[in-house]
Amino acid sequence: MISAWRADFEARDFIEVDTAALQVSPGNEAHIGAFATHLRGAGGENRALYLHTSPEFACKKLLAAGEERIFTFAHVFRNGERGPLHHPEFTMLEWYRVGESYETLIGDCSRILADAARAAGVTMLRFRGKEADPIAEPERLTVAQAFETFAGIDLLATLDADGRPDREALAAQAARAGVMPAPDDGWSDLFSKLIVAHVEPRLGFGRPTALIEYPACEAALARPCAHDPRVAERFELYACGVELANAFGELTDPAEQRRRFEMEMDERTRIYGSGERYPIDEDFLAALALMPEACGIALGVDRLAMLAVGASRIDQVIWTPVAEIEA
Numbered sequence: 457m458i459s460a461w462r463a464d465f466e467a468r469d470f471i472e473v474d475t476a477a478l479q480v481s482p483g484n485e486a487h488i489g490a491f492a493t494h495l496r497g498a499g500g501e502n503r504a505l506y507l508h509t510s511p512e513f514a515c516k517k518l519l520a521a522g523e524e525r526i527f528t529f530a531h532v533f534r535n536g537e538r539g540p541l542h543h544p545e546f547t548m549l550e551w552y553r554v555g556e557s558y559e560t561l562i563g564d565c566s567r568i569l570a571d572a573a574r575a576a577g578v579t580m581l582r583f584r585g586k587e588a589d590p591i592a593e594p595e596r597l598t599v600a601q602a603f604e605t606f607a608g609i610d611l612l613a614t615l616d617a618d619g620r621p622d623r624e625a626l627a628a629q630a631a632r633a634g635v636m637p638a639p640d641d642g643w644s645d646l647f648s649k650l651i652v653a654h655v656e657p658r659l660g661f662g663r664p665t666a667l668i669e670y671p672a673c674e675a676a677l678a679r680p681c682a683h684d685p686r687v688a689e690r691f692e693l694y695a696c697g698v699e700l701a702n703a704f705g706e707l708t709d710p711a712e713q714r715r716r717f718e719m720e721m722d723e724r725t726r727i728y729g730s731g732e733r734y735p736i737d738e739d740f741l742a743a744l745a746l747m748p749e750a751c752g753i754a755l756g757v758d759r760l761a762m763l764a765v766g767a768s769r770i771d772q773v774i775w776t777p778v779a780e781i782e783a
Contacts, residue, residue, distance in 0.1 A: 457761060458529060460571040461549065470525040470551065475514035477531065481737040482506035483513070485676060486644070486723035489535035490734060491544075506734070507533035510754055511550055512677070513740045516706065519552055519750055520743035527551035529757065540769045541698060544778050547757040558678075558689045558705035558751035562594055562666050565693050565701055568755065569664060576764035583696035583763050590764075592663035594693065599655075599670050607633045607654040611671065612686060614643070619672040619686040621647075644723065647674060660694035667692045676716045678704035693755070700760055703753035710744040 462472065482490030488509050494502040508514070511530040518526055532548045549568075553560060569590040573579065580587045603611040614625040621643035630637055630646050635653055637646055659665040668691040672680050675688035689705025707713055714736065721733045761773040771777035 457572045457575040457764065458757070460575045461568055464567055464571060465527045465551065468525070470527045471523065473515065473518060473523070473526045473528045475508075475511040475518075475528055475530060477507050477533070478505045479508045479513060479737065480505060481513070481735050481740070482533075483509045484717040484720050484734055484736060485509075486720045486727065487648075489537070489732070491533045491535050504735075509534050510548060512752065512754065513737055515550055515552055515752065516747055516750075517740065517743045519554060519748065520746040523552075524554040525552070538780065541759060541762075543758065543770050543774060546770070546774070549755045549757050550752065552706075552750055552752040554748050554750045556751055558691070558703055558753075559668075561703045561751055561753045562596070562691070562693075564753070565664070565666070565755070566591075566594060569695065569760070572760050572764045576761075578764060578766075581695050581760075581763035582766045583698055584768065586661055586696040588660050588695040588763075589663050590695070594664040594666045596666050596668055597659075598668055599687070602655045602659075602667060603650065606658050607650055609633055609650065611647075615671060615673075615686045617686070619680070621671070621673050642723070642726075644674065647671070656694065656699065657697050660696050660698065664700075665694045667694060675704065676720055677707055677713070679707045679709075689751075695760075696763055698759055698763060699756075700763075701753055701755035704751065706747070706750045706752055708744050708747050708749065710741040713744055714741055 490509055491507040493505050495505050496502055510532055511528050515526060515528065528550050530548050530550065531545055533545050535544060537544060573590040581590050600611045603609040609629045614622045623643040626643050626646045627637040630650055633654065635649050659667060669681060669687040670690040672686060672688040675690040678688040678690040681687050681689055691703050692699050693701040717736050725733050758770050758773050762770055767773050
């Protein structure tokens with residue numbers, strides 16, 4: 457599969473890059489945990505570093521430096537994630553296009569799914585008895601449409617004109633949809649619970665689904681949509697109810713990006729405590745000021761491999777999975 461994807465990207469004038477896994481910041485998303493380590497200096501001093509949770513920051517620095525079409529197969533690391541669809545170390549395929557719409561990435565995804573099926577010698581993607589045709593054009597569904605259709609929730613009514621969320625408005629609708637809010641649930645917590653309970657289980661059956669136009673407060677690295685600032689240029693790709701990819705029309709405003717990172721880390725501090733707050737990569741913010749308009753996407757290689765070969769757990773398609781902690 458990887459060989460087929462490489463050939464496709466190279467035929468389209470993409471350059472393969474290889475970014476460092478050690479970074480000054482692992483990323484700044486509230487619900488993604490990282491592995492921390494230390495760099496020992498010649499004089500014995502230590503500097504905190506992290507294994508990246510995505511090669512995104514490094515790739516965008518390369519866009520700022522003049523690259524226009526790049527892709528990478530990166531081993532990435534996420535702490536506290538283990539299950540049928542999660543592994544602490546996995547392979548992520550990321551690619552970026554300068555000067556193109558983020559919707560172009562949906563077409564890229566179609567080719568990648570088709571290449572995966574051909575490489576595996578199958579005609580359908582499968583997971584837990586569900587199927588999706590990898591050749592079919594993905595269905596496009598907005599997040600607001602999905603919430604209305606599958607949960608009876610008017611999601612946009614819980615956001616003000618600038619996209620700021622109203623926790624109580626969503627809590628009231630969530631309760632009516634059978635998702636009872638906990639006292640410490642924020643708007644984002646409720647959004648996630650509703651996605652998991654009502655939306656994700658219904659996506660990508662028969663054909664893939666591109667779930668588009670996420671609320672701006674759930675798209676920390678994406679720019680707002682021109683037609684409605686409450687939502688952002690973000691989509692996720694699903695097949696057989698499994699999330700496979702996450703795409704953005706990239707935000708290039710460093711001040712706005714800093715504000716969003718601070719909000720994400722405030723939320724992480726609220727949930728996990730101050731010791732779990734990650735630093736902001738100042739070089740990354742400086743690069744954003746130079747970065748051209750671009751779109752980018754991250755796709756879980758192992759998850760797609762699972763669906764292509766009909767595996768039931770992600771560690772069945774990882775060459776040397778990490779041993780689980782004994783109870």
